[in-house]
Amino acid sequence: MNVKVSFLLATLLTAPLLASPVNASPTSSYQINKGTSVRQRLAQIRAMMNRGNYTAAKAALKKMMSGNLNSQLARDMYAECETAIEQQQEAIKLEFDEACESESKWELESFIRKYPNSQYTQEAREQLADLVLWQQATTLNTIEAYQRYLSKTSVFAYTQAANTKIKELKEEETRKQMEQDWRLIKDAGDESALSEFMKKYPQTNYLDQIKKRLNILRGIRCYKQGDASSAYSYLSAANEQEPLTGEAATYLKELQAERDYEEIAESNDIDRVKYYLNALSTSSPYYNKACNLYAILLAKQLSSSSVDYDYQLALSYVKDEATRTVVTSYINVAKVQRSTYVHRRKVLDRKQWWRTNLQVGIEGDFETNLSDNIGSDMFYSGGLMIRFGSYQQVVSMTAGAKFRVFMVNPDLGGTNRHGEDERWNVLGYAVGVPVNVRFNVARLSTRSRFFIGGGIEFGVTTIEKEKNKGVMNKSYMAYYPQIGVLSPNFEMTLYWKTYAPAPFSKNITSRGNIYDCKSMIGASMSIFF
Structure with a gap:
């Protein structure tokens, strides 16, 4: 109170x-x-x-x-x-x-x-009677006792508690029965019994175990029936719940190996196939198949750039005659491509060599002897030249044909042998063939070199002035040392040329001397394309 x-x-x-x-x-x-x-x-x-x-x-x-x-x-x-x-x-x-x-x-x-x-007394008496009835039910603690309470009570004070107890007792009875049923079927190989158990007890704590057991049983059954796809699906699902052991694990390993090979067999990724092959045991039933697959992929990659090592590498993985035939056919194709490629490469190399080492250009030069006795002799020429060898090579050579003009400048106020007062006198024309050999001795820049060298020139008189008939020799020969600069498309040269014999056979003035024309200093400039 x-x-x-x-x-x-x-x-x-x-x-x-x-x-x-x-x-x-x-x-x-x-x-x-x-x-x-x-x-x-x-x-x-x-x-x-x-x-x-x-x-x-x-x-x-x-x-x-x-x-x-x-x-x-x-x-x-x-x-x-x-x-x-x-x-x-x-x-x-x-x-x-x-x-x-x-x-x-x-x-x-x-x-x-x-x-x-x-x-409140009557209600108290009813509460007392209800309490006595509830205590009797809780003492017995059975479904029947609680149901008896619900049928006899007039107060219903413990209705909810009675219903809860009835539910708990029924669940306990169901759990005990479930445990008993589970002990009977858990280790059995009966798919139907497991399925019925799962339908009967959908809320069971053994649901995951039942699903795993069913997947194992179904997977083994499908494996033995030859249904590899279904077997792999069931066994892999069981393995995800918990790693398999025993027979099921062996079957799953075989199925996984088969699926891995099938996946690789559909691939054209040679690196992926190589990785798979390296990880594969030589005792695997798919080892020889994987080797043949890799050999074919190697053979498919053969090309005009492949060599004998590549051919032998592909053949080294061959494990049967059928694969050898396929690989050999690819090798033969590659060899033909290689032969064609080599031939074309040689042709291209030769073309490239000629493009690099043979250039055509034009050249102009002038020569003079600065003799104080007779004034100045000036020889000019111009023509086509061919250069053998690039500016980057140590040795190069030029040769060509040039049209040469012979001019003589006597003393001022002098006269030629015809008694004419003439400052410059063109004696004649000749065609000369110069040949030069140069050696690069210094690098001036990335695209120019300094060279030293020498050359000879053979010439033939082509035109002789009428009034100077008999002055020009029919031919002449000259040799000269030279220095200069050359680049990919340009050359500039200084030289000292000695004629032997001289281009003139006799004097053209009373004071002239043919020997004064035998040594000339000159310069030339060439442009090559």
């Missing part, structure tokens, strides 16, 4: 109240003499109130006031009785609620004994 109830009882239900029934009849225990005065009668009613018998006091006051008694004291006392009765009822309700909530047989019996005539 809580503090609030105790306080109410202490203040409202005094010791006399606890000794007398709360709901006793107003006249059963307390009789008021009608012959007494109003004051005496009110005093008697107050005494009843002091003893806590507010119900009887309220009834007496109601009876007095029904006789047209006009007393404020009586009305106040009546209101006091009503308030006290209401507070008593609240206290009783609190005791009733506590007795019910205690779920104690003793508390309910005590309440009934204490308040046999209260408005």
